[in-house]
Amino acid sequence: MRIMAFDYGTKRIGVAVTDPLQIIATALTTIHPKDVIEYLKKYVSQEQVESFVVGMPKQLDGSDSQSAVHVKGFINLLKKSFPQMPIVTMDERFTSKMASASIAQSGLRRSKRQEKGLVDAVSAVIILQDYLKTIQS
Structure with a gap:
């Protein structure tokens, strides 16, 4: 069964x-928050998903950042829409910077590297990779 991860933003969700063996994390899409539940219902009806992992924005001291309130609202929406699905949060500090650095080193054309949705999708991959490390150790 697959695990899905989300990098929540008010404009886009990465x-x-x-994969089904939970070895490799891959960017799936970037989607507008108003379309995410419909998209997930369709995806979950076609693929077996074991759990959701949501990146939780934190301050350097570990406390919730200002945008955490939006992420908590998203988590509540997920719980309401998928009541049986386990939802785990992961600290997402620095994932956007790591995603930007990874994209910059990838050799993509400059116009492609500047797509904001790409950063969100790669951030979701980093969140998922971090989660996989915690369950595999």
Whole structure:
């Protein structure tokens, strides 16, 4: 079964997913928050998903950042829409910077590297990879 991860933003949500063996995390899409539940219902009806992982924005001291309130609202929406699905949060500090650095090193054309949705999708992959490390150790 797959695990899905989300990098929530008020304009875009980056979505990543594992392979069925939960070894590799891959960027799936970037989607507008108003379309995410419909998209997930369709995806979950076609693929077996074991759990959701949501990146939780934190301050350097570990406390919730200002945008955490939006992420908590998203988590509540997920719980309401998928009541049986386990939802785990992961600290997402620095994932956007790591995603930007990874994209910059990838050799993509400059115009492609500047797509904001790409950063969100790669951030979701990093969140999912971090989660996989915690369950595999």
